[in-house]
Amino acid sequence: MLFNSFTFLLFLPIVFLLYWFVFKKSLKLQNAFLLLASYVFYGWWDWRFLGLIIASSAVDYFCGLKMGDLSISSNTGHRASDNTINQEPTTNNQLSWLNGRNLYLTISLLFNLGLLAFFKYFNFFIESAADLIATIGFQPHLSTLNIILPVGISFYTFQTLSYSIDVYRGNLKPTKDPIAFFTFVAFFPQLVAGPIERASNLLPQFFTKRKFEYQQGSDGMKLILWGLFKKMVIADNCALVVNPIFENYQTASGLELIMGAILFAFQIYGDFSGYSDIAIGVAKLFGFDLMTNFRTPYFSRDIAEFWRRWHISLSTWFRDYVYIPLGGSRVSKVKAIRNIFIVFLVSGFWHGANWTFIAWGGIHAALFIPIFLVGKNRAHLHEGDHLLPSVKELFQMLLTFALVCIAWVFFRADTVGDAWGYLSRVFVNPLLPKNFVWLGYDIRIALILFLGLEWVGRYQFNWLARLEGKWFRYPAYITTGFLIVFWGVFTEVKEFIYFQF
Structure with missing residues (x-):
């Protein structure tokens, strides 16, 4: 269901x-x-x-x-x-x-x-x-x-x-x-x-x-509403563009391939975090509190921070039941590097029986280890409560997002060969074809709106929680519902990506 x-x-x-x-x-x-x-x-x-x-x-x-x-x-x-x-x-x-x-x-x-x-x-x-x-x-x-x-x-x-x-x-x-x-x-x-x-x-x-407590039920409904927006408006609309690009990457231009990788990053985040939001929200309706699974991971300033914010329930599971039993970081540097590789490779393999997932895990391990070796893997434990990121933070976020997108290509591709082929073609024929329309105007607005609202709500379970007590909260809820109805994909019921795992 x-x-x-x-x-x-x-x-x-x-x-x-x-x-x-x-x-x-x-x-x-x-x-x-x-x-x-x-x-x-x-x-x-x-x-x-x-x-x-x-x-x-x-x-x-x-x-x-x-x-x-x-x-x-x-x-x-x-x-x-x-x-x-x-x-x-x-x-x-x-x-x-x-x-x-x-x-x-x-x-x-x-x-x-x-x-x-x-x-x-x-x-x-x-x-x-x-x-x-x-x-x-x-x-x-x-x-x-x-x-x-x-x-x-x-x-x-x-x-x-x-x-x-x-x-x-x-x-x-x-x-x-x-x-x-x-x-x-x-x-x-x-x-x-x-x-x-x-x-x-x-x-x-x-x-x-x-x-039953009203506040808990109210929080649950907000999470469900925002989760449906992530899934049906962001993820499913991105999928309409992403799937044809990955299926026909041999004939796509460089800019199309870049767009495909970026939009897949939004697709999988909207899809998976949307499911988690709905799950946590539904649980609240029955009086249960589940752990937070995502904390705006694409605003991370390095890969270490990304993994503290992405699929938190799985990353902490591997930390507590694999990484620490192996000795964690309280061993020699060589053994610590071994432990990091094991955790990331097993995490990739957990996702599916394909070398692409193992390659995806290996890429993240290779990105994490240099940060670990210089002792910066815990450099961004705290966030400053500021309206906008500094120039340095913005650069760090964009660089981290770019690296994550490259890794996502391996995650999405059918084979490792397809992933290498996809990335290598980015530099071939970089111009977009004249008749290419990557997203409708309204969905482009939705993506920009989505990023802005995610930034606003990065300190709480979602941006709707920040409206508590404000007079315009109900118009905001209604507007979000209307956006799901008018911008959501209803032509077919799309399964969540992580159902295959």
């Missing part, structure tokens, strides 16, 4: 009304109803995928309970380190205890990563092996499978993995309520494209009595 579909327009108010007016007296009934609604929402694509998410939930629920039981029975009070999953045992009792807990953590890791490996990467590994064998003169005939990628599998498997790891580390007590846990995994607003919530943040909210 898509947020920008007529089906969801009917689904949301029905679920909202039943949740607050029929099941409000019982927290357990609310959770059970949310679980049912979430399974309907997810099963709308293909009901067979429900078996996977239920299985993933059941395995991690069971493993969490077993790790909790072993922790209590050990009676050692041991708390695993935040910096590593595995600890060296010091006594025979600890050895036995850790081996038991390791077993259930391993089951969780193997099951969830096994699901990803099969459904997302099986054909990639087969085809890559065949290509490698072909380079030494053999012509292998390795069979691939017609595997359908379950929507959202990368998101909910990482969410359940964080639960298992946190329980293992002793950072989180396992829940004994299966309904609450299964609902945490399947919670429909953020199920298929994030944010990837930590159990420590979201799971306790299923045990807290919820009461």
Whole structure:
């Protein structure tokens, strides 16, 4: 079920009304109803995928309970380190205890990563092996499978993995309520494209009595409104230009290719951050607070700042569960560089079974490492509350945006060869053809308006929040709605880009 579909327009108010007016007296009934609604929402694509998410939930629920039981029975009070999953045992009792807990953590890791490996990467590994064998003169005939990628599998498997790891580390007590846990995994607003919530943040909210609050509901509606604008006006209109350019880059002029790369940057940001805004907004309507996933990343002054602002739930996941366990930056420079490359390459590979995503991750690693080596990776932790950027800041933002756009070409291209071909043709025949119209006049205005409003709202969850208490807030809301109706793409319901991941 898509947020920008007529089906969801009917689904949301029905679920909202039943949740607050029929099941409000019982927290357990609310959770059970949310679980049912979430399974309907997810099963709308293909009901067979429900078996996977239920299985993933059941395995991690069971493993969490077993790790909790072993922790209590050990009676050692041991708390695993935040910096590593595995600890060296010091006594025979600890050895036995850790081996038991390791077993259930391993089951969780193997099951969830096994699901990803099969459904997302099986054909990639087969085809890559065949290509490698072909380079030494053999012509292998390795069979691939017609595997359908379950929507959202990368998101909910990482969410359940964080639960298992946190329980293992002793950072989180396992829940004994299966309904609450299964609902945490399947919670429909953020199920298929994030944010990837930590159990420590979201799971306790299923045990807290919820009461509808006007301000929280109002904030949620603003996020939904702005998210729909990002998706339907910005992302979907940019897609109408971006797709033909990337599909026919061999015949495009240099300026067309530059425009295609820039507009794809706006497309993927509008699409993905738009989904996150809607997800966070819908969650607020049901009394839940999800983590912020984007913070105006295209105003970043270097790549390090960009990654503190882009897909925050994923970048912090890899920081806490991959980078820090590897030693983070508290190791030698050589090992720190190794850790950075691993995190960026794995982050790229998380997005899909294609060398283009690995190349995209590698480019970002190569851009990040020089900043890290000179100790400037945390230079822009704070923003100044000023109306306009300085000349220096503007230059830094434009340079960072340009580098990000180059990397996006690899992300969007079908193959690494296509990405190199796309970039190399930028310098061939740079003039635009006379009959080329890259965007309609109204959409050009929308892009300029979008950039201005993003800058205005960069200190809050969106610019609409800054209108609180001002007399013109309602005209602003209505105008935004009208812009979605008149400028949005309604000819076909377009899926969100990150559904494929």
